[in-house]
Amino acid sequence: MVFSRICNKGIPPLPSDARGSDIVEFFGDHPDAPLCVLVDHARRPVGVVGRHSLMQRMATGTGLLSDASALNDLADDSFMAVRLNEKIDGAVSKVFNGEQHLISTGLVVVDQDGAYAGVASPFDILQALYSTNAKLVKSLRKEIIERKQAERNAKQLANSDPLTTLANRRAFLNHVSDAIEKGDPFLCGFIDLDGFKQLNDEFGHAVGDAVLISIGERLLGCTGLEASARLGGDEFAFMIPKDADKNGDGPRIHTIHDIITQPAPSEVGPVAVGASIGVARFPEDAADRSTLLHAADRSMLRAKAAGGGVEWFDPRYDANEAEHSAMEKAFRQALSRREISPFFQPILDMSSNRIVGHEVLARWPRSGFEPSPGPAVFLPIAERLGLIGELFWTVTEKALQKYAEQSGQGTIAINVSPPQIKSHEFSSRLLWMLDRYEIAPGDLELEVTESGMFRNRTNSLKLLRELHEAGLSIVLDDFGTGYSSLSLVQDLPLTKLKIDRSFVCQLDRPGPGESIISATLSLCRELGITSCAEGVETKPQLKRLRELGCDFAQGYYIGRPTSALQQAAHNELDDSPAGWQTKAG
Numbered sequence: 364m365v366f367s368r369i370c371n372k373g374i375p376p377l378p379s380d381a382r383g384s385d386i387v388e389f390f391g392d393h394p395d396a397p398l399c400v401l402v403d404h405a406r407r408p409v410g411v412v413g414r415h416s417l418m419q420r421m422a423t424g425t426g427l428l429s430d431a432s433a434l435n436d437l438a439d440d441s442f443m444a445v446r447l448n449e450k451i452d453g454a455v456s457k458v459f460n461g462e463q464h465l466i467s468t469g470l471v472v473v474d475q476d477g478a479y480a481g482v483a484s485p486f487d488i489l490q491a492l493y494s495t496n497a498k499l500v501k502s503l504r505k506e507i508i509e510r511k512q513a514e515r516n517a518k519q520l521a522n523s524d525p526l527t528t529l530a531n532r533r534a535f536l537n538h539v540s541d542a543i544e545k546g547d548p549f550l551c552g553f554i555d556l557d558g559f560k561q562l563n564d565e566f567g568h569a570v571g572d573a574v575l576i577s578i579g580e581r582l583l584g585c586t587g588l589e590a591s592a593r594l595g596g597d598e599f600a601f602m603i604p605k606d607a608d609k610n611g612d613g614p615r616i617h618t619i620h621d622i623i624t625q626p627a628p629s630e631v632g633p634v635a636v637g638a639s640i641g642v643a644r645f646p647e648d649a650a651d652r653s654t655l656l657h658a659a660d661r662s663m664l665r666a667k668a669a670g671g672g673v674e675w676f677d678p679r680y681d682a683n684e685a686e687h688s689a690m691e692k693a694f695r696q697a698l699s700r701r702e703i704s705p706f707f708q709p710i711l712d713m714s715s716n717r718i719v720g721h722e723v724l725a726r727w728p729r730s731g732f733e734p735s736p737g738p739a740v741f742l743p744i745a746e747r748l749g750l751i752g753e754l755f756w757t758v759t760e761k762a763l764q765k766y767a768e769q770s771g772q773g774t775i776a777i778n779v780s781p782p783q784i785k786s787h788e789f790s791s792r793l794l795w796m797l798d799r800y801e802i803a804p805g806d807l808e809l810e811v812t813e814s815g816m817f818r819n820r821t822n823s824l825k826l827l828r829e830l831h832e833a834g835l836s837i838v839l840d841d842f843g844t845g846y847s848s849l850s851l852v853q854d855l856p857l858t859k860l861k862i863d864r865s866f867v868c869q870l871d872r873p874g875p876g877e878s879i880i881s882a883t884l885s886l887c888r889e890l891g892i893t894s895c896a897e898g899v900e901t902k903p904q905l906k907r908l909r910e911l912g913c914d915f916a917q918g919y920y921i922g923r924p925t926s927a928l929q930q931a932a933h934n935e936l937d938d939s940p941a942g943w944q945t946k947a948g
Contacts, residue, residue, distance in 0.1 A: 364450070364451050364452075364491045365447065365448050365449060365450055365451065366445050366446065366447055366448075366449055366451060366454070366470075366472050366483055367447040367448060367472075368491070369451070369483050369484075369487035369488065369490075369491055370447060370472045370480060370481040370482070370483055371395075371396075371481050371482050371483070371484060371487070372480060372481040373481070374393055374395075374396045374400075374481060374482050376399075376400040376401065376402040376406065376408070376479045377389060377399055377400070377401055377402070378401070378402065378403075378404075379401040379402060379403055379409050379410065379438075379788060380752065380788060381401060382749065383437075386399050386412055386417065387417070387421070387533065390414050390417065391533070395484070396414065396482065397413065397414055397468055397469035397482065397484050397485060398411045398412070398413055398414070398442075398468060398469045398471065398482050399411065399412040399413075399414075399417075400471050400479055400482065401438055402478075402479050403788060403791075404788070404792055404795065405478065406478040406479050407473075407477050407478055407479070408442065408444055408471050408473065408479050409440065410438035410439060410440045410442065411438065411439050411442040411468075411471060412437055412438050412439070413439070413468040413469075414468075414514060415468065415510055415513065415514050416437065416439070417437065418514055418521050419513075420437060421521035422521055422525070442470075442471055443457075443470055443471070444470070444471045444472070444473045444477075445470050445471070445472055445473070445483070446472070446473055446474070446475065447472060447473075447474055447475070447480055448475075451483075451488060451491045451492060452492060454470070455488065455492060468485070468510075469482050469483060469484050469485055469488075470482070470483045470488070485503065485507050486507070488503075489503055489504060489507070521533075522534040524579070524592070524593040526572060526575055526576060526579070526593070527575055527576055527578070527579025527580075527593045528579060528583070529579045529582060529583065529591050529592050529593045529599070530590060530591065530592040530593075531592060531593065531594075532592065532594045532595060534592065535590060535592035535594065535600055535602075536652065536656075538589070538590040538592075538602060539551060539590075539602065539652050539655065539656070540652050542589065542602060542645070543645060543650075543651065543652055543655070546646075547604065547605075548604070548605035548644070548645060548646065548647075549589065549602055549603060549604050549605055549644075549645050550602065550603045550604075550605055550612055550616070550642055550643070550644055550645070551600070551601075551602055551642070551643050551644075551645065551655055551656065551658075551659045552600060552601045552602075552603070552616065552619070552640055552641065552642045552643075552659060553594075553598070553599075553600050553640070553641045553642075553656075553659040553660055553662075553663040554598065554599040554600065554601070554623065554638055554639070554640050554663070555597065555598050555638070555639045555663055555667055556574075556578075556597035556598075556599075556636045556637070556638055556639075557636060557637030557638060557639055557667070557670075557671045558636045558637055559571065559574070559597040559636050560597075562574065562634060562636055566629070566631050566634065569629075569630065570629045570630060570631055570634060573627060573628070573629040573630070573634075574627045574629065574634060574636060575593070575597070577627035577628065578599065578623050578627070579591075579593060579599075581622050581623050581625075582599065582601060582619075582623065585601075585619055585622060587603055587604070587615065588601050588602065588603055589602040589603060589604060590602040597636075599623075600659075601619070603615065603616075605644065605645075612642075613673075616640060616642055616673050617673055619640070620638055620640050620672070620673055623638050624636065624637055624638050637671040638671060639663055639664075639666035639667040639669075639671050639672065639674075640663065640666060640672070640673045640674070641659050641660060641661065641662030641663025641664065641665065641666050641673075641674050641675075641676070642659060642662060642673065642674070642675050642676065643655050643656075643658035643659040643662060643675075643676040644675075644676070648676045648678075658676040659676065661676065661680075662674045662675055662676040662677070665680060690732065690736065690740075690741075690744065691744055691747075691748060693730065693731060693732070694727070694730075694736075694741050694744050694745070694748075694750075695748060695750065697727060697729075697730065698745075698750055698753060698754060698757060701757055701761070702727070702728075702729060703725055703726070703727055703741075703754060703757060703758060704725075704726050704727075704728055704758070704761060704926065705723045705724070705725065705726070705758045705759075705761050705762035705765065705926075706723070706724045706725075706726045706924035706925060706926055707721035707722070707723060707724075707762075707775075707924060707925060707926075707927065707928050707929065708721060708722045708724055708917055708922060708923070708924040709721055709917065709921055709922040709929045710722060710773075710774075710776070710895065710915050710916070710917045710921075711915060711916050711917065711921045712914070712915060713908065713909050713913055713914060713915060713916060714914070718773070718922070718929055719773040719774065719915070720773040720774035720775065720776060720808070720915075721773070721774075721775055721776065721928055721929070722776040722777075722778075722810070722917060723758065723759070723762040723775060723776065723777045723778070724738065724778075724924045725738055725741075725742070725754065725758045726738075726924070726926075727741055728926075742754075751780050751783075752780075752783060754780075755779070755780050755783050756792070759777055759793075759796065760796055762775065762777065763775070763796055763797070763800045763802055764800055765927075765928070766800070766802065766806075766928065767800040767801060767802055769927070769928050773806075774806055774807070774808050774836070775802075775806060775807055775808070776807075776808040776809075776810050776838060777807065777808070777809060777810065778810045778811075778812075778840065779809050779810065779811050784811065784822070784823040784826060784827070789826060790826060790829050790830055790833070793830070794830075794833060803834070804833050804834030804835050805834045805835070805836070807835050807836070808835070808836040808837075808838050808858075808859065809827070809830060809835055809836070809837055809838065810838045810839075810840040810861070811823075811827065811837065811838070811839060811840060811855075812839075812840050812841050824854055824855065827855060827856065828856050831856035831858075832856075836858040836859060837855055837856050837857055837858055837859075838857070838858065838859040838860070838861060838895075839851060839852065839855060839857055839859075839860050839861065840861045841861065841863045841897075842860050842861055842862055842863055842883065852886070852890065857890075857892050858892055858893065859892060859893045859894070859895055859915075860883070860886075860887055860892055860893075860894055860895070861894075861895045861896075861897055862880055862883055862894065862895065862896045862897060862913070863897060863898075864897045864898020864918070865898075866879050866880050866883075867880070867896050867897065867898045867899060867904060867908070867918070868898060868900070868904075870903070870904045870907050870908070871901065871903065871904065877907070877911070880896070880908070880911060880913070881911055884911055884912050884913055887914075888912070893914040893915065894913050894914045894915065895913070895914065895915035895916065895917065896908050896913050896915070896916045896917075896918075897916075897917055897918060898918045899916045899917065899918030899919075899920050899921055900918050900919050900920050901920055902920065904918075904920070905920060905921070
């Protein structure tokens with residue numbers, strides 16, 4: 364019998380840069396899946412996460428649910444991949460001659476091209492082998508039974524916060540979903556401790572943990588709570604049936620606030636923290652889980668802003684939040700439909716007075732909102748929703764495709780987001796795109812910011828050096844506005860440095876701006892790298908930058924971002940952008 368007979372092709376893979384929460388959600392959505400298979404952009408398996416190992420890690424309380432980074436240390440790259448037409452007994456014999464544990468967690472199945480095809484579960488393998496190897500089946504069955512029992516124990520632990528023994532975030536969300544499905548009215552409360560960070564800083568984490576444990580015990584001891592949970596850090600939550608008594612729910616909520624803010628015993632004596640509680644009602648304030656949790660969170664933030672205490676959800680205060688939620692939903696849909704588009708802002712060569720390149724900027728042209736949201740609005744939304752990576756690759760691929768279709772000349776500059784820089788697949792995927800659209804690596808500039816570099820400096824420097832060696836140009840953007848510009852200039856394989864617009868605008872008035880620009884240009888000449896000024900909006904600014912010896916410039920005076928690449932020259936007829944004239948490039 365071959366693996367195509369038992370392969371479960373309905374279990375999807377996840378991208379290799381999946382977050383911890385994605386993998387936890389995967390096993391929740393696919394309870395029969397023994398493995399979560401991680402694949403690269405070509406759908407080739409590069410690692411696996413076993414359900415058993417995940418449950419063990421969650422049971423230790425390592426914070427997987429709140430971890431937004433890839434599970435590099437959890438994924439196992441020593442998995443065994445078998446082909447659809449491979450015989451089951453032959454593959455199992457190879458496993459038992461080597462690493463026996465692989466068969467007990469399932470095997471990854473690939474097609475003739477090495478692409479992911481599905482998973483073969485231990486039970487299906489057992490059934491296929493039963494008639495030919497009873498001894499092997501008996502051994503495997505015993506191991507699988509033991510593993511299943513261990514998984515059940517780990518799953519029970521995984522639904523609890525290891526420090527406080529309260530329910531964790533995932534379990535609490537399930538409680539809320541179940542209560543909504545039942546339809547009985549209830550209250551959902553979010554708690555954020557006030558002054559907890561200062562307590563940790565002053566007395567240490569041991570004292571902080573003692574406070575968290577004490578609050579957990581108090582919530583467990585509160586009568587009438589349907590569920591209580593620690594969501595993470597110093598954030599807690601609870602559910603409570605809606606009170607039909609004429610006195611209402613207010614006194615009960617304030618009692619909870621008073622209980623959890625009482626001094627807690629610790630090794631340094633009694634210590635106390637405040638609490639901000641936000642409450643939302645089901646179904647009055649929201650009829651679904653997502654909206655209800657959002658309402659509780661917004662009211663909690665208002666309590667926090669008011670200095671602590673209790674706040675109830677009030678649509679009068681949160682009217683703008685409804686619009687914000689609508690924009691998040693619209694952005695998610697626009698990104699999935701590839702409606703976020705690249706616009707191109709021209710870059711001027713000061714010596715030849717010609718457009719020699721373009722910077723790619725993301726735009727949302729048909730958003731349905733007035734005015735249409737700019738990057739300053741939708742980029743934070745993308746970061747908050749964990750979609751910044753998808754946004755980057757969508758805009759980058761569309762920009763490279765258009766550049767290739769229009770026989771792009773000169774360079775094309777793309778801004779790299781901080782999460783992308785630390786991705787292990789970033790280099791290979793970007794170079795693959797360049798090869799796909801037949802674009803020379805030397806035509807692409809990667810613009811990185813100082814603040815982005817400092818999120819993971821060591822890995823970022825390594826990745827950027829690899830790309831520079833592959834032929835790409837590395838540009839330091841917004842120079843002078845970050846943490847340690849000179850240090851980065853020294854460490855990065857730079858080909859260009861961009862002077863921030865905050866200095867360029869000072870050329871129109873007395874101040875230190877011109878001196879800073881002049882010093883920066885001298886630095887570039889000494890290091891043998893080119894310079895580019897951003898935010899050029901007037902003819903005098905352009906003229907002065909040319910006099911100071913700046914190599915390139917961009918800004919509204921030179922050209923606004925458009926959906927097409929521009930080939931233009933500047934005749935400097937007047938002080939307005941209308942002075943730009945188009946001619947053969």
